[in-house]
Amino acid sequence: MAKEKSGSGAPDGRWETTESELSGRAQDVVQARDISGGVHFHGSAARTPAVPRQLPGDVRGFVNRSADLDRLDLILATETESRLSPVCVIVGTAGVGKTSFAVHWAHKVLDRFPDGQLYVNLRGYDPGRPISAEQALERFLAALEVPRAAIPTDLEARAGIYRSQLAGRRMLVVLDNASSVGQVRPLLPGSPGCLVLVTSRSRLSGLVAREGARRLSLDMLDEPEAIALIRGLVGDYRPEDDLAEVAELAQLCARLPLALRIAAERAACRPRMPLRELIADLRDESALWDALTTGDDEESDAVRSVFAWSYRALTEDAGRLFRLLGLHPGPDFGAEVAAELAGIPVSRARRLLDDLAGAHLLEQLSARRYQFHDLLRAYAIDQVRLEESPEARQEALRRALLWYLRRAAAMVRAVAPRTASVPLAGDDESFSDHATAMVWYEQERPNLLAAVRGAAEAQFSDIAWQLATCLHRVYARLNHFDDWRVTGDIALPAVRAVGGPADEAMVLESVAKMHTQSGSLPEGVRFHRAALDIRRATADVAGEIASLNGIGLAVLRAHRLAEARAHFEQTLELAVRFGDREWEGIAANNLAYALAELEDYEAAKAAHQRALAIYRELGDRGAEGDALRCASQILRGAGNPAEALFAIETALGIAQEFDNRAWEAWWLVEFGRVQVALGRVDDAIDSYHRAAVAQRRIGDRGREAVALDATGEAYRLRGQHKEAIDFHLRASAVFRELGDHWALAGALVNLADAVAESGDPAAADEHARSALTALDDFTDPAARRLRERSRARISG
Structure with missing residues (x-):
């Protein structure tokens, strides 16, 4: 787990993910991206499918619309018998009650969909940005308990996982306020059992033509229903109102439920004011609106008249x-x-x-x-x-955006107290604990992203880059790559407009980490180098240390071991010269990992011991656990598995001491390898199994694949070739999607061996040839051994 200076001692393991962790073996350094599918373990660890309950509450005071409800019942009855996944598009003008109608009907049929409901307001007609299909899919996949890190970045891959999750299940999907077919189409299930309700002001003819969707058009309420709605809302307050006057009020509201509810509420709040006077007020407002507009949309004019009427009655x-x-x-x-x-x-x-x-x-x-x-x-x-005035609007917006910035900074202090943060004047916000801060973040996440955008659009560039940089600390721990990428794209021009060189380097480093963690290693190196150039030009030695270490981590992930070693050596030299003991320990430990990969175990041991001594001097128990995990790899590689066992067991004890599930999950893989070296293959399978299940729960599918590949190796040692092949195939599929040639090569060599021992030498040769192709760019000792195994398999 090679490290960055990012809070290794944090007490809550839920937040310790890939920002501060790299594999001890570069072969194992992979990052979840664009992955679908998964492995199924049998036994108590199997995951129970999530049953989301996202449907909003039923509507109070819903009136008849009995004919429309009957039509929807008929569509459900006929379409579920004849179609894969029926789609019904509920269309109508603004304010006609499409959402209320859809939600009310959905509550009536909940028992038909025992596997849950998914709901999203696509905000297709909001003044702000609509929800994209990509964003909606991310929310749905999270509700279905797909780990964040397993959610791909591109639309097609997300839609594929979504369809897989819904396959064979009976679920109700409500897509509210869609403005285009493009918002809806990727959210449609691909197999029988589900029903999709879409509400829209548009007719969405493409869905009808291509997907065979059924369209149900809602008209304004008829007069008896409109009167019933008003009566239901005000009856207890105004039982004596004349029916004709209630009908006139309904007509002034164009018999649209949104306007009717607002008007009824105003009438209920003034029970002693005669209804005819309220009607006269509304008629005056309507006349004024008619004088100010030239449109011929009677429904829209009526709605705006009611809005203005109610607005002017406010304090x-x-x-x-x-x-x-x-x-x-x-x-x-x-x-x-x-x-x-x-x-x-x-x-x-x-x-x-x-x-x-x-x-x-x-x-x-x-x-x-x-x-x-x-x-x-x-x-x-x-x-x-x-x-x-424009000045008053700017001042109000700036106050709100500064509140988000202060709260985001406080959140970072609560969840990552040792992470460098943006200094803010007068920042006295705080959260009581980690859990409270996390709840706030999840609740405000869409608003925080919108706040970064809003700050940039309002030319508050200082808030835009500072808020984005605060959020990046948390995005890194939750693998929220979409938000990280968007805010990074905003932060760079913003910081260049108003910030200094140190500020720009901070943002560049954050963007570099995003690329490195998401698997775009060349881009990660490029942005780290840009930050490094600035820091060298401004004699920022502390920043230079961080940039050199970041480059080292990126190239270590790419298994460019000589480059990684050189960068960690430079980091170490600078840390010593600068007198930073924490960075000296980090650099020494990262160097030990690179040297272990190069199989220079004596040098690796010396670097590791130096790091361990510093960590103990500083009292950093989490970093000490990482160093002990590194020690286990070195000792195992040098042929001392018994000593390695003591080191890794001590490291796991530290992970349990901190209740850090991410550390424990990753270190269990090393534990399993030590157990294999000691001949305890059955115990190793159990360790790998626990690691894979834990990595899935954490959301790191790359490390899950490492555990799967190791499981395959253990099954092959037991002579269970069918099981071994299955695990190697699953692991290699993940590595191939990641574009990680080194990890893929190792899995393919293991697969070739398992396939050959199962009695299919021709297929084994194909896997071995694929491994040789993946190994083209690698020349280190481990790569040479894999190449020799592949060639021996082909020639044999």
Whole structure:
């Protein structure tokens, strides 16, 4: 586990993933990317499929629409008998109640879909960015408990895993507010058993033509239903209202449920005001709107008239908060950021948010989270542009963005306390513990990404690069490569616009780590070198040490061992000259890994002992465990498996002391190799099994593949060639998708041996030839041995 200076002693192993870990053997250094499928272990460790329950709660006060509900029942009954996965597109104008209708019907048929429901608001008509198919798939795969690191970056690969996850299951998928066929098509299951409901203002004719989707068009409510909706919402407050006046109110609202609910709420809040006076107010607002517009869309005009009518009835403070919320860059929000936008106490913001939700001008998602209907957000944006000066808008937005920056910095301090962070003036935010910070991050993740974008678009370049750099510390631990890549692309031009050389080097280093962790090793080296150039030009020795080490890690992953050794030696020399003992220990231990790969065990032992002494001097138990794992590899390679056993058992004890599942999962592979060297093959299989299952849960499919390949080797030693072949095939498929030629070569040589011993020499020769091709660029001792094994297999 070669290291970066990134908090090896963190007490919670859930966050210790690949940023601070590299394999002890370069053969094992792989990174999850673009992987599908998996291995199935038998026994108690098998994973129970996730049963997501994402459907929003049923709608209060839903009125009949009985004919439309019956039509949807008929579609379900007929289509499930004759189609792979029926798709129903519910279309209609804005505010007609498409979402409420879909959710209400879905609740009626939940028992037909015992494997769960997936729901996403695609935000196709929001003023901001819609949710892309890639983003929706990431959310669905996470809900299906696919590890984050196993989620590929490209759309096609994500869609393939999604279809595999849904195969053979009965699930309901609700795709709300889709604006295009392109948003929907990748989210369609590929096998029987599932039903997809899509809501849209567009007709999505491509789905009807190509996928055979059934379209159900919702019209405005008929008059009795519209009256029933109003009566249901205000009846207890206004039982004496004249039916004709209720009908007139419904007509002024164009009989659209969104407008009807807002109007009914206002009427319910004024039980002593005659309904005819409320109608007169609304009629006046409608006349004013007619005078200001020239459009002929009666439904839209009616909705905006109701919005304006309800908005003008708000208190001054509530109205100001409503329109300022239109500046919020993300999809939802709580009282804290609302308070920042308005410059008011959180307690006051909370009361005003409740008022706005009570008036149906906001939707309440949970006890303390709110969102806009897309039409209401557009109206809020219009109002804030009309009623607030550009300076006031900029100040409000900056306050909100600075709140996200302060909270993100506090989150990093809680989850990665030893990680270098962006210095912020007046930053006194904090989280009580790691778990609280993680909950906040998961809740705010879409808003944080939107905040980086919003800061850049508003020309707040300082906030854009600082917030992005804070978030990169967490993205690295969770393998959130999509967000990391987007924010990195924003951060670089932002820091170049307003930051200094040290700031730019910090961002370049972060982008380099993203490429290295995601498997784009040449790009990782390129960005590390760019950071190195800046740091050398500005005599930033501490930064130069970090950049040299980063390059060393990238080339070690690529099994370019001579380069890795040279970079770690330079890192070590600079760390000694600079007097940084922590970096001296890191560089010495990384050098020991490179030397062990080169099979220079005496030199590796000396470097390891130097690192171990420093770690013990500094009291860094986590780093000590890493050094002991390195010692095990060196001792095993030098032919001392009994001593290696003591080292790796001590290292595993440290992993358990920290309850660090990532360390334990990876070190179990070394434990298994030591057990094989001692002839304890059955014990090794158990260790590899535990490692593979743990890596899957953590989300590192690359290291899972290493454990699978090692499992195949152990089964071959037991003479179980069929099992060995299966494990080697699965491992080699992962390595091939990763483009990791070194890891692939090792798995193919192992596969060739297993296939030959099973009695198929011709197939074994093909695997051996493929291994030779993968070995073209490698000349180290281990590569020479693999090449000799492959040639011997072919000639034999």
